[in-house]
Amino acid sequence: MTDARTEIPTGEQALERIAALRAPRLLRNLELSLMLFAIAVGVGAVILVDLGVRDRVGSELVPSGAALIIALLLLHVVIRRTAPDADPLIVPIATALNGIGIAQIHRIDLYYELTGWGATAIRQIVWTLLAVVIATVVLLVIRNHLVLLRYTYIFGLVAVVLLLLPMLPGIGKETFGARVWIEIGAFSFQPGEIAKIALAIFFAGYLMRNRDSLSFVGKKFAGIRFPRGRDLGPLLVFWLAAMSVLIFQRDLGTSLLYFGLFLVMLYLATGRTGWVVLGVGLFLAGGLIASQVFDYVNRRFQNWLDPFHDMHGVSYQLVQGLFGLANGGMTGTGLGQGFPQETPLAQSDYIIPSIGEELGMIGLFVVLALYLVLVARGMRIGFASTDDFGKLLAGGLAFLLAFQVFIVVGGVTRVIPLTGLTSPFLAAGGSSLISNWIIVALFLRMSNAVRSRPKMVIRS
Amino acid sequence: MNKQLKVVTRTIFLMFIALFFAVTMIQVVNAESLRANPSNQRTIMNSFDIERGAIVAGGEPIAVSEPSNDAFKFQRVYSGGDMYAPVTGSFSRNQGVTGLEQSMNLPLSGTGSSQLLTRLTRIVSGQPPQGSSVELTIDPVVQQAAYEAMNGLEGAVVAIEPKTGKILALVSTPSYDPNLLASNNEDEIIANYKALNEDPNRPLLNRAIAGDLYHPGSTYKLLSAAAALESGDYTAASTFANPDKLTLPGTSSVMQNASRTTCGSGDKVSLETAIVQSCNIPFAELAAEMELSAIPEMAAAFGFGQELEIPTVVTPSVAPLPEDKAQAGLSSIGQLDVRSTPLQMAMVAAGIANQGRVMTPQLVESVLAPNLSTESEFSAKEFSRPISEKTAAALTDMMTKTVSDPAGTAHLAQIPGTAVAGKTGTAENGTDENGNDLPFTLWFTGFAPADDPQIAVAVAVADGGGAAHNNEASSYELTTAIGKRVMEAVFGQ
Numbered sequence: 030m031t032d033a034r035t036e037i038p039t040g041e042q043a044l045e046r047i048a049a050l051r052a053p054r055l056l057r058n059l060e061l062s063l064m065l066f067a068i069a070v071g072v073g074a075v076i077l078v079d080l081g082v083r084d085r086v087g088s089e090l091v092p093s094g095a096a097l098i099i100a101l102l103l104l105h106v107v108i109r110r111t112a113p114d115a116d117p118l119i120v121p122i123a124t125a126l127n128g129i130g131i132a133q134i135h136r137i138d139l140y141y142e143l144t145g146w147g148a149t150a151i152r153q154i155v156w157t158l159l160a161v162v163i164a165t166v167v168l169l170v171i172r173n174h175l176v177l178l179r180y181t182y183i184f185g186l187v188a189v190v191l192l193l194l195p196m197l198p199g200i201g202k203e204t205f206g207a208r209v210w211i212e213i214g215a216f217s218f219q220p221g222e223i224a225k226i227a228l229a230i231f232f233a234g235y236l237m238r239n240r241d242s243l244s245f246v247g248k249k250f251a252g253i254r255f256p257r258g259r260d261l262g263p264l265l266v267f268w269l270a271a272m273s274v275l276i277f278q279r280d281l282g283t284s285l286l287y288f289g290l291f292l293v294m295l296y297l298a299t300g301r302t303g304w305v306v307l308g309v310g311l312f313l314a315g316g317l318i319a320s321q322v323f324d325y326v327n328r329r330f331q332n333w334l335d336p337f338h339d340m341h342g343v344s345y346q347l348v349q350g351l352f353g354l355a356n357g358g359m360t361g362t363g364l365g366q367g368f369p370q371e372t373p374l375a376q377s378d379y380i381i382p383s384i385g386e387e388l389g390m391i392g393l394f395v396v397l398a399l400y401l402v403l404v405a406r407g408m409r410i411g412f413a414s415t416d417d418f419g420k421l422l423a424g425g426l427a428f429l430l431a432f433q434v435f436i437v438v439g440g441v442t443r444v445i446p447l448t449g450l451t452s453p454f455l456a457a458g459g460s461s462l463i464s465n466w467i468i469v470a471l472f473l474r475m476s477n478a479v480r481s482r483p484k485m486v487i488r489s
Numbered sequence: 490m491n492k493q494l495k496v497v498t499r500t501i502f503l504m505f506i507a508l509f510f511a512v513t514m515i516q517v518v519n520a521e522s523l524r525a526n527p528s529n530q531r532t533i534m535n536s537f538d539i540e541r542g543a544i545v546a547g548g549e550p551i552a553v554s555e556p557s558n559d560a561f562k563f564q565r566v567y568s569g570g571d572m573y574a575p576v577t578g579s580f581s582r583n584q585g586v587t588g589l590e591q592s593m594n595l596p597l598s599g600t601g602s603s604q605l606l607t608r609l610t611r612i613v614s615g616q617p618p619q620g621s622s623v624e625l626t627i628d629p630v631v632q633q634a635a636y637e638a639m640n641g642l643e644g645a646v647v648a649i650e651p652k653t654g655k656i657l658a659l660v661s662t663p664s665y666d667p668n669l670l671a672s673n674n675e676d677e678i679i680a681n682y683k684a685l686n687e688d689p690n691r692p693l694l695n696r697a698i699a700g701d702l703y704h705p706g707s708t709y710k711l712l713s714a715a716a717a718l719e720s721g722d723y724t725a726a727s728t729f730a731n732p733d734k735l736t737l738p739g740t741s742s743v744m745q746n747a748s749r750t751t752c753g754s755g756d757k758v759s760l761e762t763a764i765v766q767s768c769n770i771p772f773a774e775l776a777a778e779m780e781l782s783a784i785p786e787m788a789a790a791f792g793f794g795q796e797l798e799i800p801t802v803v804t805p806s807v808a809p810l811p812e813d814k815a816q817a818g819l820s821s822i823g824q825l826d827v828r829s830t831p832l833q834m835a836m837v838a839a840g841i842a843n844q845g846r847v848m849t850p851q852l853v854e855s856v857l858a859p860n861l862s863t864e865s866e867f868s869a870k871e872f873s874r875p876i877s878e879k880t881a882a883a884l885t886d887m888m889t890k891t892v893s894d895p896a897g898t899a900h901l902a903q904i905p906g907t908a909v910a911g912k913t914g915t916a917e918n919g920t921d922e923n924g925n926d927l928p929f930t931l932w933f934t935g936f937a938p939a940d941d942p943q944i945a946v947a948v949a950v951a952d953g954g955g956a957a958h959n960n961e962a963s964s965y966e967l968t969t970a971i972g973k974r975v976m977e978a979v980f981g982q
Binding site: 293296297298300337340341348351352353354355356357358359367368371385389390393394397400401404405408411412417420421424427428431432434435438439442443444 | 490491492493494496497498501502504505507508509511512513514515516517519520521523524526528529530531532534535
């Protein structure tokens with residue numbers, strides 16, 4: 030054998046070697062190369078859109094796009110400094126989805142010949158820039174996710190206040206029958222998007238503290254153990270406040286999303302299947318009653334069951350989306366070669382059919398797979414997390430993402446009735462981008478804690 | 490808590506599997522039928538850039554795409570003009586696509602699923618995409634004869650080969666020139682469309698298979714007689730009371746025969762005489778004796794109320810269930826709420842001619858790929874079998890007598906050396922505000938030769954023949970002569 034055997038490592042050296050084994054530095058370089066690849070995908074898609082629609086490459090997206098790339102690289106630097114062990118896939122996936130979204134939005138802009146600040150793609154890039162900066166700030170400010178636990182009730186309150194904002198006269202705005210926007214000057218925002226994170230933090234904090242009493246104390250009725258009012262009460266109050274506001278605002282998609290979040294987090298904390306069954310049953314019953322009582326709910330059911338009975342009227346958008354998807358077929362028409370503009374809201378609620386038309390089933394599968402990997406990374410953080418709060422929060426946020434994708438994509442593909450929600454990272458809309466990038470920051474922070482822990486143990 | 494996380498992860502996987510499945514269903518499995526949906530504008534827009542296949546009748550192209558030097562690359566030209574407009578329809582950039590241009594758009598633009606291989610070969614070899622051509626079942630000689638016979642009249646003619654269902658002629662007049670809507674100048678199209686749409690003669694209506702539908706009048710008695718014979722309770726010799734006036738049961742309205750007298754002499758009249766002389770009263774009596782649903786059911790078996798695509802969509806004819814015996818009496822002679830397309834009445838004649846088997850009417854003989862290989866070919870399909878061979882033979886016999894008997898209403902349809910079967914119809918359309926009768930709708934339907942039918946025809950002329958006939962033409966003369974001329978066109982070849 031070699032002389033190496035004679036070189037007995039000192040204690041310090043051995044520790045360093047073990048640490049290097051446990052958390053390879055390659056992680057950040059892997060992240061950087063994947064990020065560059067994701068950026069290349071976005072830029073390439075924009076170029077293909079330009080070539081497809083007008084046979085030349087324009088320069089209008091260059092300044093804002095360059096600024097966004099710088100912000101993304103800055104985020105990467107901050108990750109290297111403050112969360113060196115964070116999961117390397119999260120930011121590249123968010124970047125890729127965001128880039129594909131910007132390219133598709135740009136494609137519709139070109140059809141409508143929108144330029145400057147009128148161009149949705151430029152506004153989307155600026156919103157993404159802002160969202161990435163906010164994510165960076167979140168990462169810098171919150172050095173440990175357990176800090177959030179301290180402000181459990183504050184977050185609950187923030188969620189309800191945010192949801193109430195659109196009801197305020199003067200700043201609230203009604204669009205397509207739903208009152209979910211606030212508008213101050215030229216600046217409009219959907220506070221419900223941010224509220225979902227605050228609500229998830231509140232649920233996680235509250236359930237962590239009370240999971241034992243929720244699970245084991247209380248009376249049994251019809252085979253299901255119901256918790257005491259004082260344990261479940263505060264939770265129900267916040268949740269009911271959120272739900273009633275949403276129902277009042279006629280925002281079916283968001284209410285469904287929050288309901289799902291509530292049930293899943295309750296299940297994560299207590300492991301009681303009976304409650305989930307009860308909750309889903311109540312929701313279906315409520316939905317059936319609502320479809321009989323409220324005309325606008327009933328219409329959505331009708332469109333879902335038979336979109337072709339009134340395809341020039343109420344189900345025009347749904348049918349156009351289906352036609353667009355069919356036009357794309359397996360391989361798609363190619364970027365800039367289809368007719369996604371035929372579908373109303375092709376940049377926001379209907380961006381999934383737009384992408385499906387031009388990139389085909391294969392393109393949609395890639396997008397869905399990206400979402401799935403991102404969600405899986407989130408769940409993984411939940412599995413690996415050593416504290417209950419981290420498990421609940423990571424699991425809740427991952428489910429939130431997955432469920433939102435399910436509601437949106439399922440709505441346009443007739444798996445479930447159509448409700449208005451945005452596809453995370455893809456659809457045009459600033460509030461949604463900011464909230465999803467905050468989720469990215471929280472994932473980064475939590476994954477860093479999970480992965481660096483073994484090293485800390487060894488060091489100590 | 491990891492157990493719960495595992496369950497939630499599995500749920501998420503299931504949700505995504507549902508999404509993958511739904512996307513595959515829409516984009517691959519159901520894509521073809523979604524693309525073929527008549528309301529799918531994308532399919533039409535996709536076909537603008539493609540050299541569209543020709544529509545061919547009897548070896549002659551009646552619609553072709555010619556290269557143009559403008560932004561659209563191609564220009565659709567209809568050499569068939571007005572005569573073929575009800576068949577071809579028009580391929581318009583901004584006023585919709587109609588007729589076969591619409592219903593056969595997938596093969597014409599080369600985007601159907603059977604053309605996948607052709608399409609891929611062309612992509613690989615770098616050739617520009619090209620649509621397939623569509624060969625029609627139309628016999629240009631019959632089409633020409635029918636179109637000329639309808640000159641100056643408003644109405645439609647449909648001729649079918651009874652044994653196969655091939656449509657030999659499909660004419661609707663007044664017609665329009667599809668070239669007016671197919672130019673590459675959008676302003677021109679819009680102006681032309683507006684003019685055509687506002688034309689009081691309504692040239693855009695396809696009266697043969699759609700339009701407002703017509704009361705079939707006495708041609709509908711064939712279905713009433715079919716219902717009676719098929720029930721087994723009646724034969725051609727069955728007799729009915731023969732008054733010159735009949736008060737409809739439960740009402741004060743009085744029905745008369747067209748002659749305003751009795752149906753021939755004698756107290757009793759046979760079913761056969763009622764058909765030959767086209768009397769109304771015996772049929773009202775017959776309808777009152779049968780179940781109210783008997784005649785509408787027979788009509789439905791022949792195609793009334795049924796969806797039909799030839800492959801252009803046909804408006805279903807209607808034969809509602811009468812509420813009482815009075816309504817049944819009026820319905821039995823093709824009045825009240827009974828309405829029919831000329832195609833439907835041609836199907837009735839063809840079904841009787843073909844020993845009780847109605848063949849599905851079809852317009853497309855074959856689809857030929859750009860390399861002239863056959864992508865699809867005509868195959869005869871049975872539509873229904875509403876009556877037995879025996880009933881069909883009895884009806885054929887009565888219809889033949891209607892032509893051969895000097896007192897028969899259709900005796901002017903006689904063709905020397907050929908046994909012709911026929912039935913006329915004169916449908917009332919109510920009265921105007923002054924109480925005067927509105928002009929009648931005139932009909933003839935029949936087939937020939939009676940023993941080995943080559944052609945079945947239905948002729949409908951609106952407004953009693955129009956101004957040229959002072960709105961008072963008779964079905965015994967005008968439509969019967971047109972029917973004869975169209976049938977002769979087959980034998981003249």
